[in-house]
Amino acid sequence: MPRIKDTDYLSISARVRAKENRLLTRERMERMIDARATEDAVKILVECGYQEMTSMTASALDEMLVKASGAIFDDLRFGLPNPAILDIFRIKNDYHNVKVLMKSEPMNTQPERLLMAGGRYPADALADAYRRDDLRNYSETFRKAVTEAKELLASSGDPQLSDFVLDRAYFAEMRVLAQATDSQFLIGYVRLCIDTANLRSCVRAARMGKGAEFLSQVLLPGGSVDEKSLATGKSGGIESAFRTGALSEAAALGATLAAPGGGSLTAFERMCDDAVMHYITTAKRIPFGEQPIVGYLYAREMEFTAIRTILSGRMAGLSAERIRERLREAYV
Numbered sequence: 209m210p211r212i213k214d215t216d217y218l219s220i221s222a223r224v225r226a227k228e229n230r231l232l233t234r235e236r237m238e239r240m241i242d243a244r245a246t247e248d249a250v251k252i253l254v255e256c257g258y259q260e261m262t263s264m265t266a267s268a269l270d271e272m273l274v275k276a277s278g279a280i281f282d283d284l285r286f287g288l289p290n291p292a293i294l295d296i297f298r299i300k301n302d303y304h305n306v307k308v309l310m311k312s313e314p315m316n317t318q319p320e321r322l323l324m325a326g327g328r329y330p331a332d333a334l335a336d337a338y339r340r341d342d343l344r345n346y347s348e349t350f351r352k353a354v355t356e357a358k359e360l361l362a363s364s365g366d367p368q369l370s371d372f373v374l375d376r377a378y379f380a381e382m383r384v385l386a387q388a389t390d391s392q393f394l395i396g397y398v399r400l401c402i403d404t405a406n407l408r409s410c411v412r413a414a415r416m417g418k419g420a421e422f423l424s425q426v427l428l429p430g431g432s433v434d435e436k437s438l439a440t441g442k443s444g445g446i447e448s449a450f451r452t453g454a455l456s457e458a459a460a461l462g463a464t465l466a467a468p469g470g471g472s473l474t475a476f477e478r479m480c481d482d483a484v485m486h487y488i489t490t491a492k493r494i495p496f497g498e499q500p501i502v503g504y505l506y507a508r509e510m511e512f513t514a515i516r517t518i519l520s521g522r523m524a525g526l527s528a529e530r531i532r533e534r535l536r537e538a539y540v
Contacts, residue, residue, distance in 0.1 A: 273515065
């Protein structure tokens with residue numbers, strides 16, 4: 209296969225730059241928070257290309273975001289020189305969906321409302337294959353992880369343990385896909401995502417009083433900080449391990465919150481996500497190539513998080529200040 213060049217992305221980069229004009233900016237977020245009624249907040253989303261919500265309920269919000277997520281991938285797959293870029297963002301929905309399916313079984317609930325569109329595998333086809341226990345047409349990593357996670361859930365009854373297995377497989381697939389693109393920007397993005405996940409795990413484990421044995425199960429390989437050193441404490445502690453990277457500020461705050469009862473993690477979680485956003489926003493300086501595509505995909509992913517934060521907060525009666533505390537930085 210011929211090597212893909214930056215110039216091969218000229219057309220789709222231009223399309224993505226045009227789409228950025230409709231992204232949910234911080235100013236639009238503020239208007240949603242300050243809107244007199246939730247219905248008025250939703251009207252601002254219509255300006256950004258979202259469909260109207262059928263009702264001001266959690267299920268209607270889920271339905272709107274599921275449709276929007278699927279539409280992004282359907283749109284960008286045309287004219288994209290390297291489809292692996294999309295898959296790096298799509299596989300999150302596959303693993304989300306199988307977690308939903310797995311947890312719905314013992315609870316005897318209907319999972320359809322919570323399934324996400326836009327994965328590599330259509331949600332309804334995945335649900336059918338999962339129930340028939342026939343995942344032979346799915347990636348080997350995905351198939352093996354689902355089998356192991358199901359067995360672990362059945363034997364332990366602990367969904368957290370099965371999640372650990374699926375999360376490890378999810379990040380492993382991300383790493384392989386990023387390396388296959390030969391894009392240093394994408395490889396750096398995935399490495400930072402792994403570091404962020406590991407930092408969060410370290411802080412939460414410390415707050416729960418968990419040690420090296422627990423961390424060895426949850427920490428992920430492939431980050432810039434060696435996961436074995438993190439688990440054993442040889443890295444010198446959370447703050448020391450991440451002091452030279454993009455997560456230095458988040459790690460410093462996390463270290464102060466790591467003791468049991470150390471306070472709310474809201475600011476720490478926000479700082480972790482903002483560190484990834486700071487990395488991604490460097491794509492805005494690059495006129496064409498894979499970087500604008502990656503930037504836009506991540507921007508939309510975080511946009512969905514912002515919409516859920518604002519509208520769910522409003523529906524729950526949270527104050528504007530509480531909602532703002534939970535918002536991450538915007539791409540535009």
